[in-house]
Amino acid sequence: xxxxxxxxxxxDWLTSGKTLFLTIHVLGVACFxxxxxxxxxxxxxxxxxxxxxxxxxxxAKVGKxxxxxxxxxxxxxxxxxxxxIFAGFILLATRAFTVLIxxxxxxxxxxxxxxxxxxxxxxxxxYAATIVFLCMIVAVIRRxxxxxxxxxxxxRFGKAHKADAVFLLTLIAVLMVADSLFAAAKAAAxxxxxxxVESLAVLSLPWMLQIVFASSSLLTLxxxxxxxYLLHEVTFYFLLCYRPFGIQFHVETSLFNVYFAKLERGxxxxxKWGVSDEYLDQVKSxxxxxFEDFTWKHMLDFYSCAxxxxxxxxxxxxxVGRPLSPRFIGIKARDYxxxxxxxxxxxxxxxxxxxxxxxxDEIWSCTTCGACEEECPLLVEYIDKIVDLRRGMVxxxxxxxxxxxxxxxLESRGNPYGKMEKKRADWANAKEFQQVCRVKTLGxxxxxxxxxxxxxxxxxxxxxxxxxxxxxxxxDHVGKNFGILGAAEQDSGHEVRRFGEELLFAALRNHNVDAxxxxxxxxxxxxxxxxFNALKHDYKDSPPVEHISQVIAREVKAGxxxxxxxxxxxxxxxxxxxxxxGRHNQVYDDPRDVLDAIPGLKRVEMTRxxxxxxxxxxxxxxxxxxxxxxxxxGVKRVQMAVEAGANVIVTACPFCMVNMEDAxxxxxxxxxxxxxxxxxxxxQQIVREGPKATSTLGGACGDSSLCKTSA
Amino acid sequence: xxxLVCARRVPDTSENEIELNSAGNDIERDELVYxxxxxxxxxxxxxLQIAARVGGNVTVVTVGSEDDEEVLRREMAMGATHGVxxxxxxxxxxxxxxxxxxxxxxxxxGNYDLILTGVQAEDGxxxxxxxxxxxxxxxxxSLLTSIEVLDGRKLKVSREIEGGNKEINEIDLPCVLSIxxxxxxxxxxxxxxxxxxxxxxIPTFDASQLGVDPGTVGEAAAKxxxxxxxxxxxxxxxxxxxxxxxxxxxxxxxxxxxxxGLK
Numbered sequence: 001x002x003x004x005x006x007x008x009x010x011x012d013w014l015t016s017g018k019t020l021f022l023t024i025h026v027l028g029v030a031c032f033x034x035x036x037x038x039x040x041x042x043x044x045x046x047x048x049x050x051x052x053x054x055x056x057x058x059x060a061k062v063g064k065x066x067x068x069x070x071x072x073x074x075x076x077x078x079x080x081x082x083x084x085i086f087a088g089f090i091l092l093a094t095r096a097f098t099v100l101i102x103x104x105x106x107x108x109x110x111x112x113x114x115x116x117x118x119x120x121x122x123x124x125x126x127y128a129a130t131i132v133f134l135c136m137i138v139a140v141i142r143r144x145x146x147x148x149x150x151x152x153x154x155x156r157f158g159k160a161h162k163a164d165a166v167f168l169l170t171l172i173a174v175l176m177v178a179d180s181l182f183a184a185a186k187a188a189a190x191x192x193x194x195x196x197v198e199s200l201a202v203l204s205l206p207w208m209l210q211i212v213f214a215s216s217s218l219l220t221l222x223x224x225x226x227x228x229y230l231l232h233e234v235t236f237y238f239l240l241c242y243r244p245f246g247i248q249f250h251v252e253t254s255l256f257n258v259y260f261a262k263l264e265r266g267x268x269x270x271x272k273w274g275v276s277d278e279y280l281d282q283v284k285s286x287x288x289x290x291f292e293d294f295t296w297k298h299m300l301d302f303y304s305c306a307x308x309x310x311x312x313x314x315x316x317x318x319x320v321g322r323p324l325s326p327r328f329i330g331i332k333a334r335d336y337x338x339x340x341x342x343x344x345x346x347x348x349x350x351x352x353x354x355x356x357x358x359x360x361d362e363i364w365s366c367t368t369c370g371a372c373e374e375e376c377p378l379l380v381e382y383i384d385k386i387v388d389l390r391r392g393m394v395x396x397x398x399x400x401x402x403x404x405x406x407x408x409x410l411e412s413r414g415n416p417y418g419k420m421e422k423k424r425a426d427w428a429n430a431k432e433f434q435q436v437c438r439v440k441t442l443g444x445x446x447x448x449x450x451x452x453x454x455x456x457x458x459x460x461x462x463x464x465x466x467x468x469x470x471x472x473x474x475x476d477h478v479g480k481n482f483g484i485l486g487a488a489e490q491d492s493g494h495e496v497r498r499f500g501e502e503l504l505f506a507a508l509r510n511h512n513v514d515a516x517x518x519x520x521x522x523x524x525x526x527x528x529x530x531x532f533n534a535l536k537h538d539y540k541d542s543p544p545v546e547h548i549s550q551v552i553a554r555e556v557k558a559g560x561x562x563x564x565x566x567x568x569x570x571x572x573x574x575x576x577x578x579x580x581x582g583r584h585n586q587v588y589d590d591p592r593d594v595l596d597a598i599p600g601l602k603r604v605e606m607t608r609x610x611x612x613x614x615x616x617x618x619x620x621x622x623x624x625x626x627x628x629x630x631x632x633x634g635v636k637r638v639q640m641a642v643e644a645g646a647n648v649i650v651t652a653c654p655f656c657m658v659n660m661e662d663a664x665x666x667x668x669x670x671x672x673x674x675x676x677x678x679x680x681x682x683x684q685q686i687v688r689e690g691p692k693a694t695s696t697l698g699g700a701c702g703d704s705s706l707c708k709t710s711a
Numbered sequence: 712x713x714x715l716v717c718a719r720r721v722p723d724t725s726e727n728e729i730e731l732n733s734a735g736n737d738i739e740r741d742e743l744v745y746x747x748x749x750x751x752x753x754x755x756x757x758x759l760q761i762a763a764r765v766g767g768n769v770t771v772v773t774v775g776s777e778d779d780e781e782v783l784r785r786e787m788a789m790g791a792t793h794g795v796x797x798x799x800x801x802x803x804x805x806x807x808x809x810x811x812x813x814x815x816x817x818x819x820x821g822n823y824d825l826i827l828t829g830v831q832a833e834d835g836x837x838x839x840x841x842x843x844x845x846x847x848x849x850x851x852x853s854l855l856t857s858i859e860v861l862d863g864r865k866l867k868v869s870r871e872i873e874g875g876n877k878e879i880n881e882i883d884l885p886c887v888l889s890i891x892x893x894x895x896x897x898x899x900x901x902x903x904x905x906x907x908x909x910x911x912x913i914p915t916f917d918a919s920q921l922g923v924d925p926g927t928v929g930e931a932a933a934k935x936x937x938x939x940x941x942x943x944x945x946x947x948x949x950x951x952x953x954x955x956x957x958x959x960x961x962x963x964x965x966x967x968x969x970x971x972g973l974k
Binding site for chain 1: 723725726727728742744746789896897898899900901902903904906907956
């Protein structure tokens with residue numbers, strides 16, 4: 001119908017309905033405009049969120065994630081279906097608009113689509129409509145028969161969404177049939193009247209329908225033609241106006257959601273955009289307490305969520321039965337918005353979200369591992385929302401008792417364990433270790449190029465001190481002039497910030513930044529990915545930071561570090577990506593390159609590795625939190641290592657080590673599975689010349705009981 | 712309801728390594744960090760919750776030195792209406808009765824319906840609440856795990872009995888109650904809350920303002936005097952079980968039963 005052969009009679013067929021069609025057009029567009037305007041109301045009352053910068057970077061995101069559907073193939077079946085449907089919609093958009101206009105201007109031809117171009121476009125869109133139609137049938141069958149688990153709605157989150165999903169899928173199928181019928185009836189009529197027939201794409205839906213109607217009377221064809229048009233128009237507008245009430249709103253919002261998506265990984269949004277740290281004291285209320293405390297972009301996220309369930313399917317908290325399912329963080333907020341910002345009447349805003357739509361445990365359950373955000377095809381943000389909700393709870397004094405003590409200790413002692421500041425460097429001062437490696441504490445008379453930022457757990461935890469000693473020995477081996485801050489170092493505050501205690505974080509950060517500046521170092525190395533992320537993204541004005549795995553990988557390449565072959569060739573190693581090294585900072589290859597450089601080391605990958613790594617259970621304050629869960633994340637993770645055929649888990653984060661070693665015990669795998677830090681392993685395998693080579697002090701045994709070598 | 716909570720600042724046992732001083736009569740107090748006595752914090756939270764339910768004000772009072780302002784601010788950040796510091800050189804070295812004498816004088820300056828204390832200070836002897844009640848001639852209920860406000864100036868209070876049972880009592884106002892930890896979940900006080908009350912002036916009273924005779928308080932008047940401080944020798948530590956899982960489970964059950972943990 002986009003083509004140029006337009007029999008006069010066919011034009012008359014539509015002309016009789018012109019007034020009707022025009023009325024539906026006007027009503028449809030007006031309704032849609034009104035609905036969208038109402039949906040924008042909460043966004044206008046929301047917190048500010050400056051996302052209008054860097055248009056090129058944003059367009060690049062649109063190209064990759066929206067037009068390019070980048071995330072979709074991560075789920076093969078659903079992804080393929082979505083890519084086909086999305087491509088179909090993009091192709092059919094022009095055809096749909098043309099059809100709509102034809103109702104009021106029967107001879108309309110879309111500019112640029114007359115002649116040969118139009119014929120090609122018609123063939124392509126005949127197939128597109130057919131493919132979308134088939135996809136709908138497959139999607140409905142998936143929903144009704146195969147029922148992928150991630151679409152189910154647990155009872156605590158409300159009613160199933162299946163009926164709505166099937167209804168919407170059916171409507172799209174109807175739209176495709178109406179479109180095809182419209183084309184088929186026209187072609188059939190043209191053929192019967194001996195006019196030149198627009199060729200329909202062979203085996204497409206219109207082509208088949210044309211065969212069905214080939215021998216129908218012209219009168220019937222007229223009714224079919226008219227009816228198909230009406231059905232198409234009504235379905236089109238119904239869908240347009242119905243989508244903003246459910247998951248298909250993403251058809252309209254996704255483009256904007258991706259364009260305005262967060263650009264920087266690993267960062268957190270400030271308490272309030274546009275308010276610098278010095279003025280934070282003047283902010284009346286911290287964090288998100290009511291719906292209107294969300295930023296407009298976060299509200300757009302709620303509208304855009306397509307309910308595909310990929311976030312929750314990958315969420316470790318959800319996997320172990322914690323009360324958190326990221327999918328419903330969005331869905332519940334969206335339902336709240338729909339209820340409190342109704343289509344007619346006044347908005348009733350200002351209700352507390354915690355205790356109303358979210359539970360405290362739900363919000364504290366998140367380890368901020370980022371698996372949900374990594375998976376989301378629409379780039380919906382979760383961590384910033386969780387942290388904002390926590391900021392609100394902290395501001396109201398609503399913090400679990402289990403977290404209050406470590407927070408208080410961080411405030412008074414600079415570490416969550418309440419240990420004495422002066423003992424922070426004890427790990428390096430053990431006599432036997434000092435004979436092997438002297439670690440200087442930076443100060444007036446002790447300067448260095450490189451700072452080894454140890455952070456609390458490695459400083460104070462008996463087991464993790466071994467990671468500290470291994471790291472120091474590696475830095476020493478590669479000839480780095482390095483030192484530590486000792487008692488002047490405080491906790492990096494990474495989890496303090498992510499648990500919503502922004503001002504305590506700021507105090508820790510300011511203390512550390514001052515100490516780092518005073519030390520005069522040029523760069524920082526750390527073996528703790530949480531400290532790494534804090535120093536890299538949360539601190540300003542501090543020197544560039546590297547994780548020890550990056551240093552090791554570089555030195556291995558340069559030949560400064562050489563490895564002895566592994567002693568036990570039967571061991572099978574697997575590398576567990578720490579969330580704040582991998583997903584949040586994209587360091588995936590360096591640790592693997594290092595492992596692969598160790599002669600004789602057999603390495604396998606777990607199914608969930610790299611950007612799909614499964615969180616060990618969380619670090620920092622998460623170690624103090626007592627979650628409601630059916631199983632430990634670490635236990636699940638250790639079992640994944642067993643499935644991969646590994647018996648040594650290598651990680652590169654002290655918190656992962658805590659969780660892995662605990663999990664090995666809980667899972668009853670002691671003696672069958674060990675965990676070792678990359679730094680410990682490297683220290684153990686490194687080829688040393690002279691006396692250092694013979695020492696096994698300070699690390700690297702893969703068996704915690706053997707690691708307590710300090711005095 | 713006007714509620715007075717008596718709170719103390721103590722060395723935080725979870726954040727200090729408590730060691731004897733060289734004289735052996737006290738702990739080494741350099742490098743200690745302090746916080747509000749835990750049970751007192753529960754008492755303040757309980758007072759705030761009662762005031763939120765039935766209305767009224769919560770005043771937190773401490774007897775000590777200027778350093779103790781820190782805990783008053785923390786409790787004010789929690790929501791206490793007033794913080795009051797009672798300080799005088801004459802008070803130093805007071806025993807429990809001496810502190811109770813000072814608190815009694817302060818309590819009588821106000822019109823308090825309810826006086827709460829923590830069940831005991833972490834370095835204390837759980838006596839101030841009881842002595843204070845006796846001095847004021849108020850009824851006293853201790854070790855409370857719940858408080859309910861009834862009509863007609865009465866409270867329904869409960870305390871836990873050894874073995875986990877509960878006893879419920881009615882008590883007339885005004886009264887003194889000592890609060891057990893676990894009665895509630897104290898709210899968190901963040902940096903922000905503390906900063907918000909950092910500049911609020913804290914009224915201070917000394918002996919003469921309270922009309923306390925210096926001869927009845929302080930070290931000279933104390934009838935309970937510390938003569939020694941003793942740190943027990945560490946035991947041999949954990950016993951490791953080295954059997955199979957089943958054997959270990961059996962052994963653990965035996966051990967727990969032997970200590971009276973299983974009935």
